[in-house]
Amino acid sequence: MIREEQFVRLIVRHEGELRAFAATLMPSRTDADDVLQDAFVAMWRRIADLKDEAVFRTWAYTFVRFTALNRIRKERRRPLVFSEPLVALLAEEGEQEADRTAAEIRALTTCLEKLPVEKRELLQHYYASAKTRMTDVARTLGRSIAALYKSLERTREALKTCIEFRLAEDGFDVAGPIP
């Protein structure tokens, strides 16, 4: 039997990767947050079903998956919500990438430290809130939207390269050539 404190510890430990997993199912930032929160509520209610800490991650991924699917069924007429089969497919493949997801989070911390200050600042402005739009960032920084998108793309590309390099070191398959 998993005690409540233990459960919270597990949630805290895996929150990042579960959040990343939810984001692959619900593209809107706020939707992904809502799904994750609802999934945690559902898990909390069924904590008695979790017998072994070792299976928590699989158990939690399943909750996120079905919470997302339930939400999609209810909101299928809403714009910009993926279809149920696509989300089921993304979830199924995403669950197989759980180890990789955790490794990406570890690598990101290191890779962010290597970024030039101005690139970090751009990320900070853009990702400061789920509601941030590029127009807001452009106004704050006094730059054009097109230039900011370009800059953002380059920054993410640099991060991706760095993350893949670290993943390859950890023995993960990576898509592109290693620099």
Added chain:
Amino acid sequence: MMNDPESLDRLIDHLRCGDLDPVAFAAMQQRLMVDGELRRQYRERMRMEANLGSVFQADRPDLVPPLTPAAAFGRIRSRWLLALGTGLAAALAVGFFIGSKRGGRPELPVIAHIESTSEAAWSEGLPIGANKGLNVGTVGLTGGLAEIRFASGVLVALEAPARLELINPMRCRLHHGVAVFQVPEAGKGFIVEAPDGHAVDHGTRFAITVNPHESAAEFEVLDGQISVHHAKSGAVVSLLESEAARLTTEGIENLDALPSEVLQRHSRPALHRFRPNGREASIVRVDGSRAQLLDPDLLMVKKDLTRTEESPSTPAHYARDRRSLVGFQLENVNTREVRTASLRLNLVPTGLGFASALPETCVFQLYGIRDDASLETWPSNGLRWADAPGSVGASGDINANDVRLLAAVEIPRGRTTGAMVFSSSELAEFIREDTTGVVAFLLVRATPPLDSFSLVHAFAASTHPDAAGPTLELERAAQ
């Protein structure tokens, strides 16, 4: 454009902000359904989005539930209390189980379609949804053979009796029966569930036989590699070409000798199937320049009353006979070895005319077009009645110099669906005599109607969204 990572990047930026154009969103969704590599890139990018949000987002809601009364007064208290106190969580928990039940919904996107059938009989309604494709659901095949193509490109040939559950473009479950899977590059990772485990494909062709009475599934790799997973123990066995394994409740057992006939049936096919690949046309006998509105999905046939038989009270009536042409390129087969031949067609309703204007039974005839390249090919658009092989000018007669009768089938007048198979020794002989590598046929309805406004029969063309198009099956002597 979606293959361009920059383009995907930009689309995701708009998607995350909720201002992506719905048309672009629909196109993106469609591509994601069928492109495994794009889905991988998409997930990777979305995880980075979330991870950057976790690092930089200041207004991110907390997720840990309150454990103590003190914690319950934290900034997210209201949400947790609301959620737990109003039964939302209970609803979610119930919904979890409801949600895990798979069921077809008409408005769901299509995840597969029937590529072809041969004498197929279905035990239950097919989960046909939008655009006449197959949704999530189960298909039961009680007779014949059916080929189902998943949106991921994976092709499964199902042999009756069999029951297959379509779960998503990358996953299915074989409840019982025999199925041969062909997995293209885009379908790598395709999963086939069996009663005691599943197989993951690594780019290959493999056969599965599920015998529900023995509670066993046999996996045989015809080409490539698969991994077989035992659900209970977590054991995994990798199988290469010409290797086989049996999956039971107890575990996975490697099979030394390839046991089943499945492999023999599929590795050395004595049966060759051909599809027209667009070599199909309908012609209609109309006077003058009247528009020939022909549905490209239908191969229509109709024998009309001739002008002399017409009632004088219908002066506007023109004899609107309809015929269809279908051709096949015979590749990789020595036609001289052909022992039997059959042309399989599927009748589909046209909504044109009335069956009551027909006699009790209708005879359909299959003519072989003379082995002459100039007759066996025709323009893909705008073929006129008078120029078509088998026509005698604008008349409704058959030109015996161009074509010869090979087979005939009789059906009740009310039947507008189901398979129709032309098979005869004359048809086999016609194939054996071929010298051009192309064979072509003329399809006609021979039975004249009782009245002018008789039913127009039609066979599904290759492009038909629902029924399978024409298939020519040639059987050689077994190897």
